[in-house]
Amino acid sequence: MKKIIMILTACLSLSLTAAEEGLVLPHDKLPKLSGDALTISMQRGLQVYTNNCLGCHGLSFQRYNRTAKDLEISDEAMLENIIFSDAKIGDLMTNTMREKSAANWFGTAPPDLSLIARSRGTDWLYNYMRAFYQDESRPYGMNNSVFKDVGMPHVLETMQGIQTKTDKVKGLENTIEMAKADIAATRKLLEEGSTAEGLSEKIEKAQESIHVAEEELKTLSAAGEYFSLVKEGKLSPEEFNQSMADLVHFLDYVAEPIKRERQRLGIWVLLFILGFGCVAYLLKKEYWKDIH
Ligand code: HEC
Numbered sequence: 001m002k003k004i005i006m007i008l009t010a011c012l013s014l015s016l017t018a019a020e021e022g023l024v025l026p027h028d029k030l031p032k033l034s035g036d037a038l039t040i041s042m043q044r045g046l047q048v049y050t051n052n053c054l055g056c057h058g059l060s061f062q063r064y065n066r067t068a069k070d071l072e073i074s075d076e077a078m079l080e081n082i083i084f085s086d087a088k089i090g091d092l093m094t095n096t097m098r099e100k101s102a103a104n105w106f107g108t109a110p111p112d113l114s115l116i117a118r119s120r121g122t123d124w125l126y127n128y129m130r131a132f133y134q135d136e137s138r139p140y141g142m143n144n145s146v147f148k149d150v151g152m153p154h155v156l157e158t159m160q161g162i163q164t165k166t167d168k169v170k171g172l173e174n175t176i177e178m179a180k181a182d183i184a185a186t187r188k189l190l191e192e193g194s195t196a197e198g199l200s201e202k203i204e205k206a207q208e209s210i211h212v213a214e215e216e217l218k219t220l221s222a223a224g225e226y227f228s229l230v231k232e233g234k235l236s237p238e239e240f241n242q243s244m245a246d247l248v249h250f251l252d253y254v255a256e257p258i259k260r261e262r263q264r265l266g267i268w269v270l271l272f273i274l275g276f277g278c279v280a281y282l283l284k285k286e287y288w289k290d291i292h
Contacts (some may be wrong), residue, residue, distance in 0.1 A: 023220040024146055024212050030126040031245050038249060038260075043071050043252025048240055050082050050093075052155055056102070056110040058094035062254050065089045070257055079120040107151040117255035121247050129156070129244040133227055145226075160240045161233030169226055172213045179206040181215075 032040050046067065049059075064087065068078040075089050083089070103109040117125060121198070128146040132154040135143035144150045145165075154162070165173070183206045186199050220226050224237075235243060 007022045023217065024127075024228055026127050026131060026145070027216060027218065028123070028127055028130075028223060030122045030248055033249065035244075038102045039072055041246045043073060043251050044243070045246035045248070045253075046071060046073075046082060048247045049250055050084070053113070054093065055095055056097060056152075057113045058092075058097075059114050059254055060094050060112050061114040062093045064093060064255070066257065067093070067254075070260075072252065074110075093282045099162055106153075110152065113251060113254070114117055115255050117248065118251040124251050125248045125251060127246055129247060130160075130241065132156075132160075132163070134162055134230060156240075157233065159233050159235050159243065161229050162231040163227035164226050164230050166220070166225060169217060169220060171221075172217050176210050182206045203227075 064083060065075060065076055067073075068075055068089070073082075079089060087093075092220075097110070099109045124146065131144045131146040132142055134141060135147060138149070140153060142154045142162075144152075154160075184205050186202050186206075189196065191200055205220065217226070229237070233240065239284075
């Protein structure tokens with residue numbers, strides 16, 4: 001009994017910390033694709049990846065020829081269009097960046113992304129890639145609203161351009177900051193034993209205003225009004241979103257190359273069980289016919 005209570009308390013405190021992590025925006029869902037559309041999207045994603053990411057992030061569990069086979073690309077096309085280094089078709093998709101120097105340049109070494117779609121989830125990745133914004137307080141003038149103070153530069157600037165939080169968003173975030181400061185100050189007064197009137201009401205009111213502001217931020221984000229472009233890139237916002245969906249579909253494939261095969265097989269297995277179930281039932285009926 002004691003053990004069960006301990007486990008339950010642990011679960012509860014875990015979910016509480018998750019709730020306390022706060023609001024992470026944008027919070028969009030990765031568009032779903034299947035069949036040929038998914039294969040084509042993954043092919044485009046592979047291209048975006050090798051052109052923009054592989055230099056820093058290796059995929060150390062993935063070989064070029066396996067990728068070519070799974071994504072229905074011929075070895076020749078792979079060699080001609082995807083592999084720019086002197087890598088061979090059977091090589092692992094890694095780079096030659098040395099971890100120590102990388103850590104010196106960026107503060108943190110760029111991690112291998114073989115399993116990132118599983119550890120972070122595809123929605124998180126889709127939002128992260130679209131969340132770089134202008135922030136003068138950062139060393140390179142950029143930040144990321146999904147991964148705060150990230151060490152990765154905004155490498156897709158030529159594609160996306162530069163975006164900034166809209167004035168409305170900045171205003172709402174200001175309101176939240178002020179309300180939080182209010183709450184902290186009032187709590188301190190209470191802790192010090194102040195008996196002044198209306199302190200707990202003040203806290204409640206501030207919490208309410210945080211809630212309202214957060215709801216408004218979510219609405220703005222869902223309407224695509226969280227950021228606005230201050231410098232245009234080569235792609236329109238819709239094209240850029242699509243390109244990031246391609247990239248994430250590719251990373252999703254890399255994280256579990258057998259996934260599509262598994263799903264395809266799974267349907268046949270289920271159909272077989274269903275068919276065999278029917279046969280077994282008819283057989284049972286036939287056997288018991290004379291006994292009943
Ligand atoms: C110039 C080097 C560089 C390039 C190019 C680059 N990144 Fe990064 N990336 C980094 C660094 C450094 C970090 C670690 C940041 C940190 O932990 O603060 C990082 C972190 C990340 C993370 C977060 C990993 C985590 O800890 O969860 C993801 C996802 C990611 N990069 C994806 C990409 C993708 C996709 C591309 C290609 C469009 C790309 N990166 C291109 C340097 C780079």
